Amino acid sequence: MPESLGGIGVGVGIVVGPLVRMSGPPELPLPRPVGDRSTEVALAQDALATVAAELAARSAKASDSTGAEILDALSMMVGDPTLGEQVEDLICADTDAPHALHAAFEGYRELLTQAGGYMAERAQDLADLRDRAIAVALGLAMPGVPDPGHPFVLAATELSPADTAGLDTTRVLAIVTEAGGPTSHTAILARSLGVPCVVGCAGVMGVVDGTMVAVDAEAGVVEVGMVAERQDELRARGLAVAAELAAVRGPGRTADGHPVQLLRNIGSAADLDGAVSESFEGVGLFRTEFLFLDRTDPPSFDEQRSAYAAVLRAARGRKVVVRTLDAGADKPLPFLAMKPEPNPALGVRGLRVGRRMPDVLVEQLAALAAAAAEVDGAEVWVMAPMVATTGEAAWFAELARKEGLGTVGAMVEVPALALHARQVLAEVDFLSIGTNDLAQYTFAADRMDAALADLLDPWQPALLDLIARCAGAGQALGKPVGICGEAAADPRLAPVLVGLGVTSLSMAGPAIPLVSRSLASHSLADCQNLAQLALSATSPEAARQAAR
């Protein structure tokens, strides 16, 4: 029977495809008596072997060597012969297979947690491997994003960042979740991937795997079990919407022609493959961490120079805003030898690392300057993360200018910097607001904690107030103030941000056409009006409502 499920739409687009549900971690059933021990041992060993084989197969298929090594290491953990022996011993002591698997994994999880540091981080891997093995032993689907081998609509209760790392967007046509709101991790991810999405869609997990569904992201509707004619009709409408979005061209501007740069967030030159068209206005956030992750020594000057030059070449003379290394106890790098901190988000991270170990930062700036000199017509801007005071901003600006970098800025993630935006802008050439961290620090709400998502809503009027303060300082001094957090990718929020005085919005590439279309349908005066309405609202819901 065809039916229609309602939810909150994220993005636009209509797609039709078979639905596949993501399984959550299995619930451990009550212990049961062990019948035949050898059957029970075989059940447990088969489960371990199945999980190990699946990981080894994924490792063999992985496109990058780091990913392949990680998957291989996980395969070796679950295939560990000692683990298998312990499971066997437990079963011989009359523990059923699922509980034996659980106990054996927990033993090692405890040992790794006690070992601390890097090992303690691996403890989470063991919990995941444990859940996979138990699911197989119980005859359930393994938890995690399914891989049915063909394009599909992914349904889940809710997606966590761990679930979605490495999500294959050539396979996932659309995402539908039972839980979550417009600012949940799923919504943010879907927006950045440009994948149609409906969140808060009650009943979707009750749909049988393989059922044909149509997801209309703009309407926030999931149609289930339509007849063939209806499927064709919806496919045709989906193609029309896609064509309309593909036709969005040219630089970002309001209906009356006020320019707003629409820039891209990238992690390496590969992210610009196929992106540099006539509409491409540049890069608003180039994260340089990829060069530094999983390294025991910092990358050499030459390695950095050539990686930066590759990005500058790919950008073909458009502006590239480079963020210097953003690491710390929350994103540990072995060569920095950071001590574990009780509260990493408030610890030594971002520019604070550079203040303590300037050598790494100076070398990065020098490599960037050399890359800029090497590429004809390159327009390089550089900015530091986690700046808290005017003094820090001035210190960084002096360092960068000494290396020959002409346009130097500071990221606004700490409320103190937003409060002193005018003083900071006297020292630097531009500001770029990282709304995710700015929200985290303004509302004292851990951005990783899904239970606090309402506080991290970019429509929070107090957050908009801080953005307005930065943008106002920029206007007063004639200096650019951009946004490079999730807020920039929300097409409904874009006119509000522009109305506050923001001069550029930087986001994941797939989000640009929607934001561009949204801006083009508002005049600057409209934007300013919407901004005032949102600022005077008393809640994010009221701000959304007022700025409709």
Add this chain to the structure above:
Amino acid sequence: MAQRIVTVGSASGLHARPARLFVKAAAALPVTVTVTVAGKPPAKAASMLGVLALGAVQGTEVTLAADDDAAGQGQAAVDQLADLLAADLDAVAPDA
């Protein structure tokens, strides 16, 4: 009893890539080699989880041991793994 004491040479210690290479090498040997770090129960060298749980970092002293036989297989195995541990395995090119 064949036995050797070595210092972990890899900058990242005995985890990540070094642990993988070490455990793979141990699993390919004809004899069982144990690894011991002061204050921890011994682990089998072919056990990925056991090796990781040792928490050995660069500079940690590790004791390798195996039953030796007339053919000297145990000593050969201990020597092979000891050389691997002492080397900087982070410097080895990725194999995958």
